Amino acid sequence: xxxxxxxxxxxxxxxxxxxxxxxxxxxxxxxxxxxxxxxxxxxxxxxxxxxxxxxxxxxxxxxxxxxxxxxxxxxxxxxxxxxxxxxxxxxxxxxxxxxxxxxxxxxxxxxxxxxxxxxxxxxxxxxxxxxxxxxxxxxxxxxxxxxxxxxxxxxxxxxxxxxxxxxxxxxxxxxxxxxxxxxxxxxxxxxxxxxxxxxxxxxxxxxxxxxxxxxxxxxxxxxxxxxxxxxxxxxxxxxxxxxxxxxxxxxxxxxxxxxxxxxxxxxxxxxxxxxxxxxxxxxxxxxxxxxxxxxxxxxxxxxxxxxxxxxxxxxxxxxxxxxxxxxxxxxxxxxxxxxxxxxxxxxxxxxxxxxxxxxxxxxxxxxxxxxxxxxxxxxxxxxxxxxxxxxxxxxxxxxxxxxxxxxxxxxxxxxxxxxxxxxxxxxxxxxxxxxxxxxxxxxxxxxxxxxxxxxxxxxxxxxxxxxxxxxxxxxxxx
Numbered sequence: 001x002x003x004x005x006x007x008x009x010x011x012x013x014x015x016x017x018x019x020x021x022x023x024x025x026x027x028x029x030x031x032x033x034x035x036x037x038x039x040x041x042x043x044x045x046x047x048x049x050x051x052x053x054x055x056x057x058x059x060x061x062x063x064x065x066x067x068x069x070x071x072x073x074x075x076x077x078x079x080x081x082x083x084x085x086x087x088x089x090x091x092x093x094x095x096x097x098x099x100x101x102x103x104x105x106x107x108x109x110x111x112x113x114x115x116x117x118x119x120x121x122x123x124x125x126x127x128x129x130x131x132x133x134x135x136x137x138x139x140x141x142x143x144x145x146x147x148x149x150x151x152x153x154x155x156x157x158x159x160x161x162x163x164x165x166x167x168x169x170x171x172x173x174x175x176x177x178x179x180x181x182x183x184x185x186x187x188x189x190x191x192x193x194x195x196x197x198x199x200x201x202x203x204x205x206x207x208x209x210x211x212x213x214x215x216x217x218x219x220x221x222x223x224x225x226x227x228x229x230x231x232x233x234x235x236x237x238x239x240x241x242x243x244x245x246x247x248x249x250x251x252x253x254x255x256x257x258x259x260x261x262x263x264x265x266x267x268x269x270x271x272x273x274x275x276x277x278x279x280x281x282x283x284x285x286x287x288x289x290x291x292x293x294x295x296x297x298x299x300x301x302x303x304x305x306x307x308x309x310x311x312x313x314x315x316x317x318x319x320x321x322x323x324x325x326x327x328x329x330x331x332x333x334x335x336x337x338x339x340x341x342x343x344x345x346x347x348x349x350x351x352x353x354x355x356x357x358x359x360x361x362x363x364x365x366x367x368x369x370x371x372x373x374x375x376x377x378x379x380x381x382x383x384x385x386x387x388x389x390x391x392x393x394x395x396x397x398x399x400x401x402x403x404x405x406x407x408x409x410x411x412x413x414x415x416x417x418x419x420x421x422x423x424x425x426x427x428x429x430x431x432x433x434x435x436x437x438x439x440x441x442x443x444x445x446x447x448x449x450x451x452x453x454x455x456x457x458x459x460x461x462x463x464x465x466x467x468x469x470x471x472x473x474x475x476x477x478x
Contacts, residue, residue, distance in 0.1 A: 059141030158210035199266030215289025283397030345384030
C-alpha cells in the first residue's frame with residue numbers, strides 16, 4: 001500500500017544503526033535525582049524575555065542573532081515555563097515548544113516575523129534544539145539547518161535521541177506530487193465496526209502529534225492521528241533498500257460516540273481536531289514499554305447567544321467523561337488496547353481540603369454568559385460543569401493519573417490544570433496554569449521528562465510566580 005507522504009530526516013549522524021549501538025530510549029531509564037520531578041508539564045508557548053538561571057543556554061540563530069533560552073521547572077500540575085529572549089529581533093513573537101524527548105527540546109522561534117497580529121510564516125522561523133545541562137556539560141542551544149522546502153506543521157516533527165549524545169530530527173511531510181512513495185509493510189487492518197457515512201474522517205490519517213516509542217519499537221517514531229492510529233517508522237532501520245522506507249500502522253481505540261451518534265449515521269461535528277480531546281504518552285510500566293491514551297467527552301449544548309464576557313459562542317456543560325486505555329503489546333491490533341478506567345466529572349471524589357483549594361483557585365467562579373443582568377453577579381459552578389480539554393496521561397507509567405485543562409467557560413482566557421487519579425476517581429490537585437497571550441490563542445501544555453536529566457542543584461524553582469530556593473518539590477496540589 002502506498003501513500004503520498006515523504007519522510008524527511010535531519011540527523012546528527014548517519015541514519016543506519018551502527019553495529020552494537022543502542023538507541024537512547026532502549027537504554028535503562030535512570031530514576032530522577034532525589035527532590036527532582038521525574039517529569040514536568042511544559043507550557044507549550046514560551047514566554048518572551050530573559051529569566052536567566054542555571055538552565056540558561058545561549059546560541060545563535062540566522063544572521064548571527066543571539067538567542068537565550070531558560071527553563072523554570074515545577075512539579076505537576078504546576079506549570080513549567082520556558083523563556084526565550086532574542087534581543088536583536090525587531091518584533092519579538094512567542095516561540096513554540098514543538099517536541100521534547102529526554103534532555104532535548106525542539107523550539108520554533110520567530111526571528112523575522114512582523115509585528116502582531118500578523119501571521120507567522122515558516123520562512124520567518126528558525127528551529128533550535130535546547131539540551132539540558134548534565135554533570136559537567138553546560139546547557140546548549142543548537143540551530144538546525146533550515147528545512148526549506150520541506151515545510152511541516154508543528155505537530156508533524158519529533159526528535160529521536162540516540163546513544164552518545166546524538167539525535168535525529170524527523171518530520172512526516174504530506175506531498176501532492178507523484179514520484180515519492182512510502183510503503184506500508186502490510187495493509188491497514190479494518191476497524192472492528194463499520195464506519196458510517198458521516199464518520200468518514202476515520203478512514204484518513206491526519207497527524208496530530210508525534211511520539212518516540214520504546215520496547216521492541218525502540219528507534220522508531222510514531223506520527224499519531226489521535227482519532228485513528230499511529231504511523232510508525234524505524235529511523236534506525238538496517239534495510240538495504242534505503243529508497244523504499246517502510247511504515248507500519250497501529251490503530252487506536254475508535255471514538256464510539258462519534259460513530260454511534262446521529263442515530264447510527266455518525267457525527268461529523270464530533271470528529272474535529274482531536275488535539276483537545278485526546279492525549280497519548282509513551283511510558284514504561286512495570287519495566288515494560290507501554291502506550292497510554294486518554295480521551296475526554298463533554299456533554300452539553302451550545303446556547304443561542306454569544307457569551308457577554310468573551311463575545312464568543314456560549315456553551316452549557318452538563319457533565320464530562322474521561323476514559324483511559326493502555327497498550328503494552330503494540331503489535332498493531334485493535335485488541336491490544338485495554339480500557340482501564342472511565343470516570344464522570346459528576347462522580348469525582350473531592351476531599352474537604354481539595355474543595356477549599358478549588359474555591360480558592362477561582363476556577364469555579366465565572367461571570368454570567370448573558371449580559372442583561374447585574375455585572376457584579378458571579379456564578380459558582382460544580383466541577384462537572386467546567387469546560388475540560390487536553391487530557392494528558394502522566395509520564396509516570398506506574399500511576400493512573402491524568403491531567404486536564406479546565407476553564408469556567410469554553411473561551412475563557414484563563415486556564416487551570418486538574419490532576420485526577422482515574423483509579424480512585426479522586427481529584428488530586430488544581431493549579432492556575434496560564435492566561436492567553438492573545439485572543440483565542442489558547443493555553444496548552446506538553447509533558448516532558450527533561451527535568452530528570454537536568455542539574456538542578458543550583459537552580460531555583462518557580463511555583464505560582466514565586467521564586468523559591470532549591471528544595472524538595474511539592475506533591476500534587478498547592
